[in-house]
Amino acid sequence: MTLRLPSPDGTTRPYEPRPRPLTLSPGPTPRSRTVFSAAHVVADPYADVSPGSPAAVDWEATLAFRRHLWSHGLGVAEAMDTAQRGMGLDWPAAAELIRRSAAEARAVGGLIACGVGTDQLGPSATLPQVWSAYEEQLALVEGVGAQPILMASRALAAAARSPEDYAAVYTDLLRQASEPVILHWLGPMFDPALDGYWGSSDLDEATETFLKVIAAHPDKVDGIKVSLLDARREVALRRRLPDGVRCYTGDDFNYPELIAGDEQGFSHALLGIFDPLGPLAAEAVRVLDKGDTAAFRALLDPTVDLSRHLFAPPTRFYKTGVVLLAWLAGHQSHFTMVGGLQSARSLPHLARAYELADGLGLFPDPALAAARMTSLLTVSGVPQ
Template identity: 55%
Template structure:
């Protein structure tokens, strides 16, 4: 099966599919790694809403994708940044998403993002404003029986004057949580509004404040997801966590070696890249659970170039690559995103995502993928 892409000089070049779709194998939750896929949402392209208005979601397709993830044995990190939280998905839409996922896949392992995104950071004046915003979302999610991922707060980053303010706000937010939560340290490469989080621009100082939050509230913390795209920083924090607190890798660049671990420990996973990589992730985790570390790496290592491309700078637009692959693979019948985010990457990005996805076995129906890629090329006049 062949297709023609524009090359670096703009001239068309032939490309032939070469990959074999990866084997489907379910991952058992009984293994000692906990693995979440942060899941995307499918927009409703027929809505009359402007892209910058209230989120219009195709609920049937969005829920079908969650059944797909659950069927592979993966947990679901719901209403996170992969679902365009704060970049097209507002709090009202996020809570409806959380409710529907709870009803649709009640047996799934699901944790849900609780943040302060209904509070405009420019309207935040005091720490109490942030406390109230966290409390509202925590209470609403727990009211429907949901577990919490405590997301970083743009409002807190704006009003906090130093580390002590983070300690105080997190202490009060965690006190309202009825079960241990996953904290989320999200770097400013994912969200520039979070620059200086934990009250400092220096990683060493941020690390100490984060660790203080965990140690002071250890009974309330299941684990922490760190998304800094720096494996050394993750490993440093992982080795200093209190006993029983999990490290969930959010490193979409170095996930194979972090999940495999070393002689001093390993990371669990809560990854946006495990949305488009879900079949490979489940298969690789099944191999690791069987003791086949070499097979685990053979499955996941070839996906890293694709992940690094999808999450390249500006990293906050990685969702475009995620949804592009969902469209190519038939999980939705269009490539229209909330907030018009399908337009946030150039054509060469899409053609290279197509190539790399094919080469690591992540195009499950080559004929369909080629037909859809040709539709996209036609929009660009190719």
């Protein structure tokens, strides 16, 4: 079977799908690194929705995908950016997702951490309202027995007037937390509304505020997730963390080297790219458990081209490629997203994502993936 894939210059090119996938069986939880996959949500394709409507989620398919990740030994980072939080997934749907996923995690013994944000607020929230919104979500996540991830807040970015405002909000939340949390610093490439987070667009100044917040309550910080797509900066920050505070890389461009680490330490992982890479990523880290860094890199380095493609600017639309690959891999029956986000990437971009993923052997059934990609190309006007 040969596909005709569209190129950005308006031409098409032939592509011969890979005949056999990688063979990756479920396995135990990696030991040497804590590894979370931020997971996407599956939309309900039969819901009668329009732009601006509340999110309609296919709960069974969404939870089935989480069971898939847990079966390979990965943790699930729930209701995060990858789940279209703030880009189609509203707070009522996110709250229900947290409740359902936490219950599923208890049933199967899966590791889960859930995003705590302020997305129940409107665009003109005051600082006290931001504070209260964080507290409401923190109570929900702790109440269902999940680990909280204190997410960067658009409302806080809009309401804060100084680094001290950030420090006051986060310090109080850490004081209230029952168990250690993960702090999440999401860069503006993922969400332009977060520019200037921690009180400054100068990342060096922002880092100092961030570190002061951690230093005030290191016993309440399990770790930090850094999503700035800057490996040098992450390593420098990692080396300044208090003892016992972990760094979870969120760098979807440089994750193999950051997870492998150096003579002074390493990063754990909380990554959106580990949604499509889940089984391969888990196998790679289990190889690292044995001390074989070269074999770990041999497995994971070839995936970086795919990740850099999916997360290419505008980076926040990477979810479209993630869901495309889930459909092609057979994890869901359709290529529909909450908020209509399936239209957020061009057909040539999606075709290249398919080509790179197929080349890596990520599709359990390459023939199914090819047939589904053919149907998408055909309905989009690319003759096959």
